[in-house]
Amino acid sequence: PKVVVLAGDGIGPEVTAAAVEVLREVAPDVTLEEHLIGGVAVDAHGSPFPDVTRDAVLGADAVLLGTVGGPKWDGNPRPLRPETGLLALRKAMGCFANLRPVRVLPGLEKLSPLKEEVARGVDILIVRELLGGIYFDGDRRIEGDTAYNTMRYTRSEVERVSRVAFWAAEQRRGRVTSVDKANVLEVSELWRGTVQDLRDREYRSVKLNHEYVDSVAMLIVKDPARYDVIVTENLFGDILSDLAAVIPGSLGVMPSASLGDGPGLFEPIHGSAPDIAGQGVANPAAAILSVAMLLRHGLKRPDTANRVESAVAQAMRGNATRDLGGTATTTQFTRAVLEGLG
């Protein structure tokens, strides 16, 4: 199988190099191919998502992504921003469901900004719709002194991402919370009705409830253990998944998978952290755990995925990187993971 590696900007290259080392170790038969995305692609090719990168990812079995963006490109016009490349990548790959697991590991409650008793036992999977809504609708413009964006969803866009949520719930605790703003938005009305219809038609063993986005923003902090799977639209998912990601105490440990009809896209959820880039202190755990998700969902090797996840959990005990209040370097942490693979 072929995995395309897009290291990107900032700390992307460092954490991706660590992740690739682990991938090589546990799956030596995988062919790796590196390409550019984001700011470095703008610099080299004048585009944040060059054609050569597009062709490569469409021919891959899975894509491992680092991080994109940085102050160097922040002032660029929209087509030359790193983020535009990321959105184009998601779109080209057809990855409509972004999965973000949020787990507080037993014994690590002290790292959370939440009180230990609030953080204890949290195990949420956020499923964010990734190709629709206000992110992609073409009806968007600044006209004189007025700006417009359109939030739009079709029933089939809602259905396909909801299926992923219901399927995931069946492997977990069997509960889905669908998040919307149906007391105000027509789009949410369609969303709510579609999710409910699908549940009633095809997933009757799953317990489904509906909550408003503002209320979830509260409850996810006040009582996060109440959630199992959360499914929501693109913009709400952007906000809620980052919010939830803060619960375990470091973004440095949070992977994600974006799935669709073709190859999946696997990436840490943290940003490019330009302030620490190049210093060798970035936490590679999220990138390595993204490799685990790639093994599980992209290459269908769940046993290998489990091996990587155990090794990371073990390495985290004695090797805290700077974001977790320790002094372990990227290399030291990675070595601990490699040793833990046994």
Added chain:
Amino acid sequence: PKVVVLAGDGIGPEVTAAAVEVLREVAPDVTLEEHLIGGVAVDAHGSPFPDVTRDAVLGADAVLLGTVGGPKWDGNPRPLRPETGLLALRKAMGCFANLRPVRVLPGLEKLSPLKEEVARGVDILIVRELLGGIYFDGDRRIEGDTAYNTMRYTRSEVERVSRVAFWAAEQRRGRVTSVDKANVLEVSELWRGTVQDLRDREYRSVKLNHEYVDSVAMLIVKDPARYDVIVTENLFGDILSDLAAVIPGSLGVMPSASLGDGPGLFEPIHGSAPDIAGQGVANPAAAILSVAMLLRHGLKRPDTANRVESAVAQAMRGNATRDLGGTATTTQFTRAVLEGLG
């Protein structure tokens, strides 16, 4: 001066009655006039915002609102929902700036879901644009299998709410964080540019920075003490202000003021809590603190406002209501406030 009281649904009547008792005590010259809004207005007049209520609020010097909504009306068509009445009230009164102070009082850090050292010293003012964006734009519909809502802002809508934020920052610690999603949305691009231009033109003593909404959702939990004034558009403000509201530990203590060109609207931010309505156990602190905001911003009586706020802070020490883990009833808490007024 005339204050119109709209008690609304659920626990609205109980907490509003307590607030009115305090208002009568500290401002005996105020004329009070009660009217219906929300579900009870639908039941009595077939509209969640009847004409008689509209006429009354437009003739008032300030409006004290309870809470609206409840399961009884959740299945109603949009024009007959309590929330529709609330949105129409805001619109009719021209209240474009919603102010939500979030303060963790010294000694009350233990009530927060955040670790005590994270919650300590938090003192944020969220200024939410309340009449624009995706809430009000008329281009909204469900057409067959597709639903649409439009997020729209004009430069002048952004300016008028930003002025409130800059003005508030000048009385506080002099810092404003403007929140947007300018890496994705054209509306945010207009928002960001307009806020920055206004700062550079008229509020040069205020420190302004810009952050993305997903990043703020994280940082407000991880390090809330970094914020002074936050200004943002309607939908982001809905989510972030509810999120921030959870920090002090109980929504039961959080007031809000909605200001515009006419009379202001003052209301607790908690919902109608149908599960405890009618039991006499609701915490009236938020409603009473809304009276303090009404005295300060609506009637320009800052000294009286301070008196009420001190009395509430004092009452909270020995009289925890159920939401704060205590057993004080609505009446007991209110009596403690009245006594504390001296």
